Amino acid sequence: xxSHDRRRHATHRRQTHSNQLGAITADKNPKALTNLIAYKxxxxxxxxxxxxxxxxxxxxxxxLSRFKxxxxxxxPSESLSLSQLAPSILNLSITDTPEQWSxxxxxxxxALRTGDDTSARLILQRLxxxxxxxxxxxxxxxxxxxxxxxxxxxxxxxxxxxxxEVLKDDPTNVPITKRKITLLHHLSKKxxxxxxxxxxxxxxxxxxxxxxxLAQYYFELSMFSQxxxxxxxxxxxxxxxxxVHVRLGEISYLAxxxxxxxxxxxxxxxRWYLRAVExxxxxxxxxxxxxxxxxxxxxxxxxxxxxxxKVNKLNSVATVHLNDIVTGFEKGTKGFTGYDPEEVAxxxxxxxxxxxxx
Amino acid sequence: MSLPSKLLITFSSLLLAHACxxxxxxxxxxxxxxxxxxxxxPSTSPSGTTTTGSSLPLDITLETLISVSLxxxxxxxxxxxLKPISLRSYAGMxxxxxxxxxxxxxxxxxxxxxxxxxxxxxxxxxxxxxxxEEFAQWIKTHGDS
Numbered sequence: 001x002x003s004h005d006r007r008r009h010a011t012h013r014r015q016t017h018s019n020q021l022g023a024i025t026a027d028k029n030p031k032a033l034t035n036l037i038a039y040k041x042x043x044x045x046x047x048x049x050x051x052x053x054x055x056x057x058x059x060x061x062x063x064l065s066r067f068k069x070x071x072x073x074x075x076p077s078e079s080l081s082l083s084q085l086a087p088s089i090l091n092l093s094i095t096d097t098p099e100q101w102s103x104x105x106x107x108x109x110x111a112l113r114t115g116d117d118t119s120a121r122l123i124l125q126r127l128x129x130x131x132x133x134x135x136x137x138x139x140x141x142x143x144x145x146x147x148x149x150x151x152x153x154x155x156x157x158x159x160x161x162x163x164x165e166v167l168k169d170d171p172t173n174v175p176i177t178k179r180k181i182t183l184l185h186h187l188s189k190k191x192x193x194x195x196x197x198x199x200x201x202x203x204x205x206x207x208x209x210x211x212x213x214l215a216q217y218y219f220e221l222s223m224f225s226q227x228x229x230x231x232x233x234x235x236x237x238x239x240x241x242x243x244v245h246v247r248l249g250e251i252s253y254l255a256x257x258x259x260x261x262x263x264x265x266x267x268x269x270x271r272w273y274l275r276a277v278e279x280x281x282x283x284x285x286x287x288x289x290x291x292x293x294x295x296x297x298x299x300x301x302x303x304x305x306x307x308x309x310k311v312n313k314l315n316s317v318a319t320v321h322l323n324d325i326v327t328g329f330e331k332g333t334k335g336f337t338g339y340d341p342e343e344v345a346x347x348x349x350x351x352x353x354x355x356x357x358x
Numbered sequence: 359m360s361l362p363s364k365l366l367i368t369f370s371s372l373l374l375a376h377a378c379x380x381x382x383x384x385x386x387x388x389x390x391x392x393x394x395x396x397x398x399x400p401s402t403s404p405s406g407t408t409t410t411g412s413s414l415p416l417d418i419t420l421e422t423l424i425s426v427s428l429x430x431x432x433x434x435x436x437x438x439x440l441k442p443i444s445l446r447s448y449a450g451m452x453x454x455x456x457x458x459x460x461x462x463x464x465x466x467x468x469x470x471x472x473x474x475x476x477x478x479x480x481x482x483x484x485x486x487x488x489x490x491e492e493f494a495q496w497i498k499t500h501g502d503s
Contacts, residue, residue, distance in 0.1 A: 061461075069458070069467035072479035073489075076496035113489045140482075148486045178482040186485055212477045234477060240445055241474040280472075281450025338455015338470025 063089055064099055067106040074113075082107070083114040090122060101127065108141060112148045120145060139166065140175030147183060156187060174204060185217065193217060208237045212244070215251075224255035242283060245276035249289045263302035269293050270306070274314070284325055284343050291318035291350060319354070322347050363436040370428035377421040381414055449473055 063085060070078045089107055094100065104123050111120040124145050131138050143163060150156045163180040166173060177200050185193040197214045204210065215230035231248050234241060249272035256265035273289035280286065294315035297304065304311070328336030329344045442448040442457075451457045455470035462471075 065461055069462045071469070071471060071475065072481050076493045077500075079489075079493060080497075109484070109486075112486055113493050115490060115493065144484065144486050148490060150487075175482065182483045182485055186487055208477060209480050209482050213480050213483045216480075238474060238477070241477055242449060243472055243474050244477060247478075279446060279449065280453060281446050283450065283453060335451075335454055335456040337468050338453065340469065 060092065060095070060097075060099055060103065064103050067103065067110075074110075079110055079113045082110040083116050083119070086111055086116060086119040086123075090119065094126070096130070101130065105141070108145075112144065117149065120148070136173050136175045139173070140179050143176060143179040147179070147186075153187065156183065159183065160187070172203065174200070174207075178210070181213075190217065190221065205233075206237055208234045208241075211237070215247075219251060222258070224251055224258070227251050228255070240279055242276045242279035242286070245272050245279065246283070246285045246289060249273040249276065249286075249293070253289070253293060263297065263300055263304055266293055266296050266300070267304065267306055270297065270314075282321060282325065284322075284339055284347065287318045287321045287325075288343075288347055288350065290314055291322060291354070294318065295354065319351070322351060326351070360435075360437060363432050366428060366432035367436065370425045370432055373421060373425035374429060377418055377425055380418045380421070384414060384418065445473075 066085065067082060070082060074082065086107055089103065092100075104127055108120055108123045108127070111117070111123065124141060127141065128135075128138050133139070133142070143159065146159045146162070147156065150159060160180065160183055163176055163183065166176050167180065177196070181193050181196045181200065184190075184196060194214065194217050197210060197217065201207070201210050201214065211230045211233045215227040215234070218224075218227040218230060228248060228251055231244055231251070234244050235248075238244070249269045252265065252269035252272060256262060256269060259265065270290065270293040273286055273293060277283055277286035277290060294311050297306075297311050298308070298315065325336065325339065326344060326348055329339050329341075442451060448457070449472065452459065453470045453472055455468055458467075459471070
């Protein structure tokens with residue numbers, strides 16, 4: 001695609017965005033809001049998780065910070081404690097602020113994850129009363145709800161058909177396109193999902209999220225060079241994304257292993273890892289990769305472009321950093337508590353294996 | 359706060375207070391006790407009173423200036439922790455959980471997060487059915503306990 005095409009698509013996207021914004025303001029309907037305020041909380045079949053405060057007196061911002069402090073892919077216990085906030089959040093008076101609606105959106109996802117379908121239906125109802133059924137984001141949430149409610153594959157195919165109909169009217173509806181792609185992938189139509197995603201990227205080549213998703217789909221099919229290409233596209237949009245650098249290192253490493261391990265391929269992987277470590281201080285994933293790849297390079301025979309003493313030095317630097325991280329995390333030193341316990345365990349394993357081989 | 363800067367701040371504050379006190383005393387002295395020469399020679403009194411009433415002696419002025427500059431130096435060098443301004447250190451602190459982004463309560467969570475986590479979570483491509491199944495599995499094993 002030429003740069004001219006990209007620019008044209010970018011402006012086109014901006015226009016559709018402003019159209020959506022227009023739709024939001026046009027669909028304002030204060031009457032519907034007041035009708036929905038009265039709400040009876042559903043009786044939960046689950047006992048409250050330990051540590052959940054009785055949340056009757058918490059304010060909107062406290063709820064928001066509860067949701068923000070959990071990652072976008074929460075663990076089941078996190079989802080449970082979030083979804084148990086539903087009755088108290090739904091009983092708050094509707095203030096019609098952006099915070100309130102973003103809280104509703106997060107709550108909807110939590111409710112769907114934990115199977116609290118009554119709350120989910122109510123939240124969705126209030127959202128669509130406020131923003132209208134033709135709003136692209138609401139349509140995507142509605143689709144998400146339908147997908148979650150479907151009990152068999154036939155119903156899922158029905159949802160897919162709905163998506164296709166929506167896209168026939170408006171091919172630039174990005175949220176619905178993304179839902180359609182995810183559903184195709186879920187139904188194990190992986191090649192169709194990839195085809196649809198490439199079409200979306202032709203329309204909208206500056207969307208880093210789509211490129212990253214395409215890389216994931218290619219990676220699942222072990223098409224490493226295509227995955228690497230997609231992640232490099234992400235780096236063109238977000239050059240500082242150190243986790244993408246690390247991902248590139250990981251995929252290059254796997255590609256090198258798969259193809260029998262050429263030295264220069266491991267060196268490419270090492271370069272990605274080193275850039276990631278350069279962009280993020282004391283980055284566990286980055287140093288783990290540096291240690292792993294330098295270990296491989298020291299074992300393998302073949303002509304290297306990076307001198308051996310340099311590789312040795314990098315290996316020892318990574319060892320020092322990883323040791324620091326492990327001891328700091330185990331002692332609970334301030335500034336070391338945020339690491340993922342599973343990742344730290346993996347580091348310990350790697351260091352132990354290194355000690356044995358020496 | 360280090361000890362030298364604490365001492366510097368204490369010393370310069372005392373000096374500033376002393377300078378203020380001296381200036382106050384000086385102004386009192388000049389208004390309550392007009393110089394004895396003024397009634398004897400009224401012709402020089404206008405110029406005489408203006409110089410004694412409005413201008414401070416050089417030592418008080420110098421004391422004030424020096425104490426203020428020392429106080430500033432003390433505060434600047436007292437070394438509070440500066441906010442990270444490079445991506446490298448800020449991203450590292452976020453990943454390690456030393457700082458949390460705006461709106462996140464550091465007390466309810468300990469896990470660090472990254473600036474670009476969205477590229478790996480990808481909310482637009484959320485596979486809700488998979489997450490529901492995972493949760494249902496989890497609740498089967500943990501829910502009843």
